[in-house]
Every structure is written in structure tokens, then in C-alpha cells.
Amino acid sequence: MTxxxxxxxxxxxxxxxxxxxxISFAVNPAEVHCLLGxxxxxxxxxxxxxxxxxxxxxxxxxxxxxxxxxxxxxxALDAGIATVHQHLxxxxxxxxxxxxxxxxxxxKGWGLFSYFDLTFAEKTVREExxxxxxxxxxxxxxxxTMSGGERQCVAIARAVYFGAKALILDEPTSALGVKQAxxxxxxxxxxxxxxxGVVFITHNVHHAYPVADRFTLLKxxxxxxxxxxxxxxxxxxxxxxxxxxxxxxxxxxxAESARHGAALAAASSRS
Amino acid sequence: MATRAKPITDERVRKVGIVNKLLSRPxxxxxxxxxxVFAFFSLVAGDRGFLxxxxxxxxxxxxxxxxxxxxxxxxxxxxxxxxxxIGSMIAAAGMVIAISVxxxxxxMWAAILLAFAFAGLVGFIxxxxxxxxxxxSFIVTLALLFVLRGATIGFTRLIxxxxxxxxxxxxxxxxxxxxxxxxxxxxxxxxxxxxxxxxILATWIxxxxxxxxxxxATGGDPEAARNAGVPVQRVRIILFIGTAVAATxxxxxxxxxxGSADVARGRLKxxxxxxxxxxxxxxxxxxxxxxxxxxxxxxxxGMVQQGIFFTGVxxxxxxxxxxxxxxxxxxxxxYIRHRATVAK
Numbered sequence: 001m002t003x004x005x006x007x008x009x010x011x012x013x014x015x016x017x018x019x020x021x022x023i024s025f026a027v028n029p030a031e032v033h034c035l036l037g038x039x040x041x042x043x044x045x046x047x048x049x050x051x052x053x054x055x056x057x058x059x060x061x062x063x064x065x066x067x068x069x070x071x072x073x074x075x076a077l078d079a080g081i082a083t084v085h086q087h088l089x090x091x092x093x094x095x096x097x098x099x100x101x102x103x104x105x106x107x108k109g110w111g112l113f114s115y116f117d118l119t120f121a122e123k124t125v126r127e128e129x130x131x132x133x134x135x136x137x138x139x140x141x142x143x144x145t146m147s148g149g150e151r152q153c154v155a156i157a158r159a160v161y162f163g164a165k166a167l168i169l170d171e172p173t174s175a176l177g178v179k180q181a182x183x184x185x186x187x188x189x190x191x192x193x194x195x196x197g198v199v200f201i202t203h204n205v206h207h208a209y210p211v212a213d214r215f216t217l218l219k220x221x222x223x224x225x226x227x228x229x230x231x232x233x234x235x236x237x238x239x240x241x242x243x244x245x246x247x248x249x250x251x252x253x254x255a256e257s258a259r260h261g262a263a264l265a266a267a268s269s270r271s
Numbered sequence: 272m273a274t275r276a277k278p279i280t281d282e283r284v285r286k287v288g289i290v291n292k293l294l295s296r297p298x299x300x301x302x303x304x305x306x307x308v309f310a311f312f313s314l315v316a317g318d319r320g321f322l323x324x325x326x327x328x329x330x331x332x333x334x335x336x337x338x339x340x341x342x343x344x345x346x347x348x349x350x351x352x353x354x355x356x357i358g359s360m361i362a363a364a365g366m367v368i369a370i371s372v373x374x375x376x377x378x379m380w381a382a383i384l385l386a387f388a389f390a391g392l393v394g395f396i397x398x399x400x401x402x403x404x405x406x407x408s409f410i411v412t413l414a415l416l417f418v419l420r421g422a423t424i425g426f427t428r429l430i431x432x433x434x435x436x437x438x439x440x441x442x443x444x445x446x447x448x449x450x451x452x453x454x455x456x457x458x459x460x461x462x463x464x465x466x467x468x469x470x471i472l473a474t475w476i477x478x479x480x481x482x483x484x485x486x487x488a489t490g491g492d493p494e495a496a497r498n499a500g501v502p503v504q505r506v507r508i509i510l511f512i513g514t515a516v517a518a519t520x521x522x523x524x525x526x527x528x529x530g531s532a533d534v535a536r537g538r539l540k541x542x543x544x545x546x547x548x549x550x551x552x553x554x555x556x557x558x559x560x561x562x563x564x565x566x567x568x569x570x571x572x573g574m575v576q577q578g579i580f581f582t583g584v585x586x587x588x589x590x591x592x593x594x595x596x597x598x599x600x601x602x603x604x605x606y607i608r609h610r611a612t613v614a615k
Binding site for chain 1: 497558
């Protein structure tokens with residue numbers, strides 16, 4: 001199967017810093033591919049490359065098997081790659097309707113007299129959000145009045161509506177409560193069922209595991225491998241993510257410090 | 272998809288009625304303020320001339336002239352930028368017209384068109400510099416405030432040896448373009464019609480067009496706007512051209528009414544325009560505001576400036592009123608904005 005989007009042996013350098021080295025990553029249609037990794041692993045850099053914010057220093061990007069070069073986020077959008085960044089790219093002071101259609105406003109009329117078709121826009125927003133299970137009573141309310149989960153859903157619904165083929169979500173559930181996270185995850189599954197490829201970046205394996213088909217682990221700019229869900233048990237993934245070795249080393253160090261401190265205290269009390 | 276997810280109705284959300292929606296409009300503070308100011312001056316100075324037909328025309332005219340600037344400035348400020356060069360632009364545009372006509376013998380219509388072309392250039396420079404350098408527009412346009420004013424004085428003295436250029440009334444006679452910028456219609460000076468037309472135009476652009484949505488997005492969060500494909504740099508340049516053009520409209524009206532141009536014209540107008548805009552509900556930080564609000568802000572300004580004269584109080588107190596009004600307006604608007612975007 002030709003992957004929807006693929007990064008082939010991509011590297012990214014910022015001056016002397018190696019943000020990514022030799023990463024190969026692909027998402028197929030109707031698949032959720034989870035991108036895991038600690039802070040500084042390079043996850044954000046990789047998705048910025050996919051979304052057109054950065055160009056790779058080495059390697060190639062492919063969309064549906066064809067090599068592409070993105071010069072701006074607009075190019076990535078036009079190629080069908082929709083990215084929901086951590087800061088969401090929604091404007092809190094603007095209404096849901098206006099946010100939804102920013103940059104792609106539907107218009108009626110022609111030339112100098114063409115105007116923003118707000119009626120159609122509001123109707124569409126209400127429909128799309130109710131497909132996600134959210135009842136937007138008043139699409140002209142400011143997005144700033146909505147909860148984090150609802151804003152997240154506005155951003156995702158917007159991406160899907162505009163014909164995204166690939167959806168990249170950067171930590172969508174990290175700031176959400178249980179119920180809201182559930183809404184988002186359910187929607188990801190629906191998107192997958194519609195044939196989209198979803199890249200899901202997260203720290204939270206408990207959110208990732210139920211919805212993901214594959215996992216890729218990034219560590220300090222390099223890939224530790226890609227695993228299908230069946231191949232590796234959840235605990236192994238958890239331990240890879242949490243950096244089990246590092247945690248065990250840290251535990252040993254802390255135990256050593258405690259022992260050392262106790263010995264010092266005993267020595268000073270005797271003297 | 273086989274089944275549609277059942278809509279989640281949140282029991283914490285109540286239906287927001289029409290009254291509430293009206294109460295959250297950005298221009299509310301300015302409209303209420305205008306009504307209050309009108310009532311106040313009508314009561315105190317109504318029989319002393321504030322409500323006479325000449326009196327009404329006098330404060331409407333002041334409001335109109337400021338309003339022409341304020342609606343353009345409101346669009347720019349909603350788009351996240353300031354233009355401090357407007358006052359200097361007024362003097363410069365006025366001189367372009369006067370010198371072209373009186374010294375070089377150009378027909379009036381050509382001089383006026385030249386002034387508008389010059390406005391396009393100045394606006395483009397402001398926008399281009401802000402885009403390229405990333406400097407705050409406050410700084411860039413402040414620099415242009417000095418450059419334009421200095422160049423106006425310099426060139427005028429160089430070419431005419433004076434700082435004033437009179438003698439425009441005869442040249443304006445019968446000129447088809449000057450006709451649009453002078454005289455009265457049904458007893459009201461033509462500036463009032465320009466004010467109304469520009470208010471309607473600015474409001475329509477802001478609220479009903481694609482470009483208007485881009486203005487809100489560019490002012491609110493330029494990064495998010497860019498990610499959504501909004502041509503942020505182009506929007507800024509167009510908005511700066513808008514304020515320069517508004518300054519030129521003001522200058523043309525002023526020059527034709529006075530029959531002369533003067534290098535000192537337009538001083539402090541940029542601040543008055545910003546004040547009217549802020550009274551009208553526009554945020555200093557961008558992304559939220561109203562052109563109608565700016566027009567009502569200009570209306571308040573005109574009523575107070577002329578109204579004080581009619582009350583017989585020393586007009587020096589105008590500045591005190593201005594400052595107090597500004598503070599109250601900003602506080603009221605902050606409350607309204609809070610209700611509109613957070614408290615629901």
C-alpha cells in the first residue's frame with residue numbers, strides 16, 4: 001500500500017544541533033500511527049517538516065508516493081496534510097464560525113461585491129461539530145469561551161472538513177480531562193474509519209494504545225523503531241517511552257545519595 | 272459511518288438571548304457613551320446653540336473629519352498595528368495638492384490623484400517596513416511621522432519659500448474631482464457624507480468579507496493566521512495604505528475648505544484617531560474591535576469638543592474631559608469584551 005505521507009531518511013539540522021537524524025516515518029490511509037518520545041526527541045520538528053514549517057536538511061518527503069517540497073504551511077495544506085499544533089491555531093477572540101473558515105472563507109457574489117457567506121458557514125460549522133458529537137448552540141460565540149477539549153475538536157473538525165487526507169495531531173489530549181479526551185479519541189477513530197491517515201503525538205500511552213495501529217519511538221533525534229500494535233505489549237511501550245533504563249539508573253543514584261546522606265548524618269551525630 | 276454520535280448537550284450551558292448578544296458587541300460602550308454625551312450637552316447647552324442647526328453642523332463636521340480617519344485606523348488596529356504617521360501625512364498630502372496646482376499649474380483633479388498615489392506609496396512603505404523589519408509599527412510609523420513632516424516642511428520651503436500655500440479656491444472652481452470634496456449637500460458639509468460612506472464601507476469590509484476575517488485573524492494571532500493560509504503581510508500593507516488614503520481624503524477636504532495648505536496641519540490627529548478607535552471598543556493588542564464603534568467614538572469627540580464651547584466653559588477643559596472619557600471608555604470596553612469572550 002502506498003503510504004499517504006512518508007518521510008524517507010529525513011534529517012534536520014539547526015546550525016550545529018542535530019534535531020533529527022535519518023528518520024523514516026510513514027502513515028497509510030485508514031491508519032493511526034502514534035509518534036512517541038520524550039521531550040527533545042524531535043517529534044515537534046518532524047511534524048513541522050510535514051506541515052511545511054521547516055524544510056528537511058536531508059532526505060525526502062513523499063505524498064501518495066510522489067516526492068514533494070513544501071515552501072510554506074499553505075503548500076502542506078494544499079497537499080491534504082492538516083496539522084493541529086499544540087497551540088491549536090485558533091483565535092480565542094473570534095467566533096467558532098470565523099475560526100473554522102479562516103483562510104478558506106466561502107464567498108457569494110463576484111468581484112468587489114463578493115462577501116463572506118456567513119449563513120452557509122454557520123450552518124456548516126453546526127453540522128460538522130455535531131458530527132463530532134458537540135452541540136454548538138451558537139456558532140457566533142467566541143472560541144475563548146469554549147473548553148480546551150471543544151477547542152481541540154474545532155481544530156480537528158476544521159482539518160477534516162477541508163479534505164485533509166492526513167491528520168497530524170500534536171499532543172491533542174495532553175491538557176484535557178477524561179471525558180473530553182474521550183471525545184477526541186473517538187473522533188480520531190472516526191477519522192480513521194473515513195480513510196484518513198492520522199499521526200498522533202503523545203506522551204500518554206494509555207490514550208495512544210487503544211486507538212493506534214503502529215508506534216514509532218523517537219529518542220534524541222533518532223528513531224528507535226516502528227512497531228505494530230500486536231508486536232509489542234503495552235508495558236514494553238510504556239517502558240520504552242518512559243526510558244526504563246534511565247529511570248532505573250536514576251533510582252539507583254537516588255538510593256546511593258540517600259545512603260551517603262544517612263552515613264554522613266550518622267558520622268556527625270557520633271562526633 | 273453507520274451511526275452518528277449523539278450530540279452531547281452540556282447541562283451547564285444556557286441559551287444566550289438576543290439581549291445578551293447585543294450587550295457583547297464591541298461598539299456598545301461607544302453607542303451608549305454617545306447617547307449620554309448627547310443628552311448631557313443637550314440639557315446643558317441645548318438652548319445655547321448645541322442643538323441649533325448651525326451648532327449641530329459644527330459638531331457633526333468635527334466628528335466627520337475625525338471619523339474619516341478613525342474608521343481606517345480602527346481597521347488597522349484590529350489588524351494589530353498602529354499608524355502614527357497620519358498627522359504628517361495630512362500635511363504632506365495637502366502640500367502635494369497645493370504645490371502641484373499653485374506652483375506647477377496642474378489641474379486640480381490631477382493634483383488630487385497625485386496625492387492619492389502618494390498615499391499609496393507611503394502606506395506601502397509603512398507596511399513593507401513593518402513586515403520586513405519585524406519592528407513594532409509604533410516605531411516604524413513614528414519614524415515616518417518625523418520623516419514626512421520634515422520632508423513636507425523642507426520641500427515646501429525649498430519650492431515656495433514659505434510654509435503656507437494659499438490660492439486654491441479659484442483653481443477648484445469647476446473641477447470635477449474637487450467638486451466631490453467641497454461644498455454642501457442638503458445643508459450638510461460633504462465631509463459628513465464621506466464619513467458615512469467610509470463607515471459603511473469599513474464595516475462591510477470588516478464584518479461581511481473574506482478580507483475582514485483576515486484582518487481579525489492577522490491582528491489576533493498572526494502565526495495562527497499564517498498557518499491557516501492568510502496572507503498576513505499583504506493584509507498589513509493594504510491596511511496601512513487604507514490609513515494613508517484616509518489621511519489624504521481628510522487633507523483634500525481640508526485644503527479645499529480652507530483654500531490653502533499649511534505644513535503644520537494634522538498635528539496630533541493620529542492620537543485623536545487612536546482615542547476614537549479605542550473608545551469605540553477596539554483592543555490595543557488587536558484582533559477585536561469595530562469600525563462603527565470608532566465612528567461613534569469620533570461622534571463623542573466632536574460633540575464634546577464643540578459642546579464645551581457652547582456651554583460657555585473655558586475650552587481648555589476639553590483635554591481634561593478627553594482624558595477622563597478615554598479612561599472610562601476603556602474600562603467599559605474591557606468589561607464588555609470580558610463578557611463576550613470569557614465569562615459566558
